[in-house]
Every structure is written in C-alpha cells, then in structure tokens.
Amino acid sequence: MGKKKTAFVCSDCGAEFARWQGQCSECKAWNTITEFRVPSVKAAPRAGTMAGYAGVVEAKVQTLDEVNLESLPRFTTGFKEFDRVLGGGVVPGSAILIGGEPGAGKSTLLLQTMCLLAETMSTLYVTGEESLQQVAMRAKRLSLPTNKLRTLAETNVESICQLALREKPAIMVIDSIQVMHMSDVQSAPGSVSQVRESAAYLTRFAKQNQVAIIMVGHVTKDGSLAGPKVLEHCIDCSILLEGSSDSRFRTLRGNKNRFGAVNELGVFAMTGQGLKEVSNPSAIFLNRGEEQTPGSLVMVIWEGTRPLLVEVQALVDYSQLANPRRVTVGLEQNRLAMLLAVLHRHGGLQVADQDVFVNVVGGVKVSETSADLASIAALVSSFKNHALERQMVVFGEVGLGGEIRPVPSGQERLREAAKHGFKRAIVPIANKPKDAIEGMEVVAVASLSDALEALF
Ligand code: TYD
Ligand code: MG
Numbered sequence: 001m002g003k004k005k006t007a008f009v010c011s012d013c014g015a016e017f018a019r020w021q022g023q024c025s026e027c028k029a030w031n032t033i034t035e036f037r038v039p040s041v042k043a044a045p046r047a048g049t050m051a052g053y054a055g056v057v058e059a060k061v062q063t064l065d066e067v068n069l070e071s072l073p074r075f076t077t078g079f080k081e082f083d084r085v086l087g088g089g090v091v092p093g094s095a096i097l098i099g100g101e102p103g104a105g106k107s108t109l110l111l112q113t114m115c116l117l118a119e120t121m122s123t124l125y126v127t128g129e130e131s132l133q134q135v136a137m138r139a140k141r142l143s144l145p146t147n148k149l150r151t152l153a154e155t156n157v158e159s160i161c162q163l164a165l166r167e168k169p170a171i172m173v174i175d176s177i178q179v180m181h182m183s184d185v186q187s188a189p190g191s192v193s194q195v196r197e198s199a200a201y202l203t204r205f206a207k208q209n210q211v212a213i214i215m216v217g218h219v220t221k222d223g224s225l226a227g228p229k230v231l232e233h234c235i236d237c238s239i240l241l242e243g244s245s246d247s248r249f250r251t252l253r254g255n256k257n258r259f260g261a262v263n264e265l266g267v268f269a270m271t272g273q274g275l276k277e278v279s280n281p282s283a284i285f286l287n288r289g290e291e292q293t294p295g296s297l298v299m300v301i302w303e304g305t306r307p308l309l310v311e312v313q314a315l316v317d318y319s320q321l322a323n324p325r326r327v328t329v330g331l332e333q334n335r336l337a338m339l340l341a342v343l344h345r346h347g348g349l350q351v352a353d354q355d356v357f358v359n360v361v362g363g364v365k366v367s368e369t370s371a372d373l374a375s376i377a378a379l380v381s382s383f384k385n386h387a388l389e390r391q392m393v394v395f396g397e398v399g400l401g402g403e404i405r406p407v408p409s410g411q412e413r414l415r416e417a418a419k420h421g422f423k424r425a426i427v428p429i430a431n432k433p434k435d436a437i438e439g440m441e442v443v444a445v446a447s448l449s450d451a452l453e454a455l456f
Contacts, residue, residue: 005037006035006036006037007035007036007037008020008021008033008034008035008036009033009034009036009192009196009230010024010026010027010029010032010033010230011032011033011034011192011230012024012027012029012032013026013027013029013032014230014231014232014233015027016036017033020033020035021033034191034192035193036192036193036196037185037186037187037193073092074086074087074088074089074090074091074092074259075089075090075092075117075121075170075171076089076090077089077090077113077117078112078113078116078117079109079112079113079266079268079277080277081252081266081267081268081277081278082109082113082252082266084264084266085239085252085253085254085257085264085265085266086237086239086254086257086259086260087237087254087257087259087260087261087264088259088260090171090212090214091212091236091259092170092210092211092212093206093207093209093210093211093212094206094212094213094236094237094258094259095199095202095203095206095207095212095213095215095234095235095236095237096212096213096214096215096235096236096237096238096239097177097199097214097215097216097217097231097232097235097237097238097239098110098214098215098216098217098239098240098241099217099218099219099238099239099240099241099255100218100219100240100241100242101218101219101242102218104241104242104243104250105241105243105250105268105270105275106175106176106216106241107127107129107130107135107138107175107216108138108142108270108274108275109241109252109268109275110125110173110175110214110216111125111135111138111139111142111144111274112142112144112274112275114149114171114173115139115144115145115146115148115149116144116145117171118145118148118149118150119145119148121170121171122150122167122168122169122170123148123149123150123169123170123171123172123173124150124151124152124163124164124167124169124171124172124173125149125150125151125152125172125173125175126151126152126153126154126160126172126173126174126175127151127152127153127175128153128154128155128174128175128176128179128180129175129176129179130175131153132151132153135151136151142273142274143273144274150167150169155179155180155181155189156180156181156182156183157180157181157182157198157201157202158182158183158201160174160180161201161202161205164205164209164211165209169211170210170211170212171211171212171213171214172211172212172213172214173213173214173215173216174202174213174214174215174216175216176215176216176217176218177195177198177199177202177215177216177217177231178190178195178217178218180194180195180198180202181194181198182194182197182198182201184197185197185198192230195217195230195231196230196231196234199215199231199234199235200234202215203234203235203236215231215235217231219240232255232256235256236257236258236259237254237256237257237258237259238254238255238256238257239252239253239254239255239257240252240253240254240255243270248269248270248271249267249268249269249270249278250267250268250269250270250275251265251266251267251268252265252266252267252268253265253266286298286309286310286311286420292387292388292389292390293387294381294382294384294385294386294387294388295313295314295315295316295378295379295381295382296311296312296313296314296378296381296387296388297311297312297313297374297377297378297381297388297392297394298310298311298312298374298392298393298394298417298422299311299312299370299371299373299374299393299394299395300370300393300395300413300414300416300417301366301368301370301371301395302368302370302407302408302409302413307409307412307413307415307416307417308416309393309416309417309420309422310360310361310366311360311361312331312358312359312360312361312371312374312375312378313358313359313360313361313378314356314357314358314359314375314378314379314381314382315355315356315357315382316351316354316355316356316357316379316382316383317354317355317382318353318354318355319353319354319355321355324351324352324353324354324355324356325355325356325357326340326355326356327355327356327357327358328357328358328359329357329358329359329360330359330360330365330366331358331360331366331371331375332367335369335372335375336356336358336375338400339372339375339376339379339398340356340379341400342376342398342399342400342402342448343376343379343380343448345402346401346402346447346448346449347376347380347402347448347449347452349379349380349383351379351383354383356379358375358378358379368407369397369398369405369407370395370396370397370407370413371395372396372397372398373394373395373396373397373398373404373426373428373451374394374395374396376398376448376451377394377426377451377455380452380455380456381455381456384456386456388455389424391421391422391423391424392422392423392424392425392426393413393417393422393424393425393426394425394426394427394455395407395410395413395425395427395431396426396427396428396431396445396451397428398448402447402448402449403446403447403448404428404429404445404446404447404448404450404451405428405430406428406429406430406431407428407431410427410428410430410431410432410433411431411433413431414427414431414433414437414440414442415437417440418437418438418439418440422440423439423440423441424440424441424442424443425440425441425442425443426443426445426451426454426455427442427443427444427445428444428445428446429444429445429446431444432444
C-alpha cells in the first residue's frame, strides 16, 4: 500500500484544503471541515478487476467522431416528470444522485420507478436503510408489480459491485449513499470520506459497465451531513426532491445535469398510493380562480437556484385610522414603505389616507428585490380598481429615483413564465432578452412612469 494522503474537505460545499480550518473559505460555513483520507491508488478498482463483464472497454485515445454513441439511447423511467428533469430519460452508464430531506419521498419514487422498469429490463434495488421486508411491504401497499424487481440488502460497496457484475442490471438504485461503506476506507459510514469514496467507486463502476446508477442522498436543513454537495463533482446528474411535510406536493429539480438542461421542474403529489405526477404544476403555485381581480398579479421570483411563479395581491382601501395600516405578508414591511414613497413621488399616487395590505399567496416568503415592480403594479391595480391582464408576469427592482433596475437571471425567469403559458411580461430594460422568447411579448421599461403606462 502506498502512503496515504490526507485532505480536508468541507462537508457543505466540497471545497478541499491542505490544512484544517474553522471556517470554510469557499462557502463561509463554520465547523464543516473534516479530515478526508485519500485512499492509496492501489485501492481504486481497475478495469481488470471488473473483467468478464460485457461493456468493459480498455482505455484508448479516440477522436470524438470515433466515439460509439449507439449505447446512448435513453430509457424512460415511466414518469414523464422524472424523465424531463433527467433531460429526457436515463442515460445508460450514468450516475444520478437524488437528494432530499428525509421523508421527501425519495425511496417511494425510486421504488415505483424500479418496479415498473423491472417489467422490461434487468434491475437491482439495493437498500441499505430499510430491510427487504419493509421494501416489499411498501411495494405491496402501493400495488406495484413485485415479481420482477430484484432487491438486495447490503451496505458494502465492493460486495454490491461484485454482485452487480454477476446480476448485470441495466439500472441500479443505491438507497442511500450515506449508509454505504468501503472496506478500504477507515472512517465511519456517512462521513465525508466514506460517502465520497463510495460514490466515486460506484460512478466508475457505472461508467465501466454501462449500468445506470441512481443514488439516494439525504440533505438535512442545515446541510451538516456529508451530503450531495460533496458528491456533485463526480456524478453526472444531481436532482433534488423537495417539498414541505405539510404540503403533499413534491418538486423534482435538476441541480446539475451533464445530459440536459437544469431548469426543468418535475412536480409530483404524494398520495395514499405513492407519488403521482402533476400534469399542470403552475396550478399549485398559481392557485387562481377563473376571474382576474384587481390588485392581483403574477411575479417571477428567484428561489435559491430556480425561478418560481407566485401571485402577489394588494388591497388599498380608505382608512378610518389616523395612522393608516401598512401590512405585508411574505414581503418586507420597510420595502413597502419605500415603494409607497416612490409611488407617490414618481408615480403621482397619493395613498397617505389609505390602508395598504400586500400578500404573497401560498405562504411564500420573498426576500429579493425583483418583487418591487410587481408589488407596485398590484398596489396601483387595487387603488384604481382596475384588473390587470391575466396572462402577464412582472418583475424588476424599483430604485428610489423611480428607475427600474435589472435583476439576475432575467432570461430564466422569462422562460419559466413562458413555459407556464404566460403571454406578456413587463421587465427592466436591462433584462430584455436578446433573442425573442417563443409565445411571449416582452415589454422592457426604464422608469416607473413607463411601467405604469405599459400596465394601465
Ligand atoms: P420515503 O420515500 O420513505 O422518504 P425518503 O426515502 O425520502 O426518506 O417517504 C416517506 C414519506 O412519504 C412518509 O412520510 C409517508 C409518505 N408516504 C405517503 O404519504 N404515501 C405513500 O404511499 C408512501 C409510500 C409514503
Ligand atoms: Mg428512504
């Protein structure tokens, strides 16, 4: 065995350091850096050890046009929403990571997928967390076909791969990567070293043997677990299954995808019969009635790494109080005071004797400035009792001088809106896309007066 190398890895962002330090200088998180022993080169699996299995290729230098693409046709997971997030299906030999908080429904989604896939191809479902009885019980309760799916309860990565060499599955699920361990790595399962080495080993195995591997990775709210972040560089696709426990809706979104776009969104509903696809996801975020009422409007906000369409509502009404009320739900109170001042000075709208209420529908909390223009539009719409166009979205920051300032990721926001069937958008002039967006009329505005003109 060669000399072991040591590195220090941040469990949140995966950054590597030569020495230990209290704070990660990449992501600024405290106490996340743990020692990581890089196993000696000898321990890494080589093609020779996996010989005897079809698809093992000896490394050779090729030009890109010589590369054989025949083995690349994707296969469908049976869920359209899942396929879309993956970029059109599973690529053979790819390593996919599904992250999510415990209870999000990762095991349920994969069990449903695998039981259905097992009908047409060879599969292997490796469970390290639940016993086989638990998996079987769940499959039975969900009325899934259980006679084809091959399952295995094992947590040692080398044994799993040895077995997979014999079983030759086309697709394999590892639930979850946090409980997997390798004999060569000394630290405990779930530690950064184990998770990273196990994932790297499985990824190499996937590539060499053309087995698509889907790994489950838990993410906790504070991200303290050695989770998907430390793996993102070695796998092909990283997708996140999200959803609060008080809501039955779950969203699937790509973080990274080597075979497709990442701004695809898949929406599922958790029901008594497992996960069901939701064919019209905008309905969840935009729970609107048939009629468009004054003071209500859809805006495109940026949530973490993704655009989200949400409805903002305002009510401006004559106040009986000496100090009219200024109430916001989901927005910052001070921001509203500022917007009202700007509206008075640059929009000529006097609301000093009015109560003002602004609400972001669905309990969404907005912390970014792109909601400014939409809030103002909703306020004016309510004040004038003038309903705005239904198929319109608005976003942009409003400056104190009445100027409309750009916000990040304008293109993605517009695309998300177009995807949900919106026909018109009012955006800051600097966010106007260079290429037209199909089915969408984009109105770029430079000042508040321009915006009000375009709106009313
Ligand atoms: P699970 O797939 O075990 O979550 P994960 O593997 O991501 O930790 O899902 C568990 C949750 O899903 C659990 O809280 C109950 C709920 N659930 C349903 O509501 N209906 C169902 O049919 C199933 C199987 C689970
Ligand atoms: Mg699970």
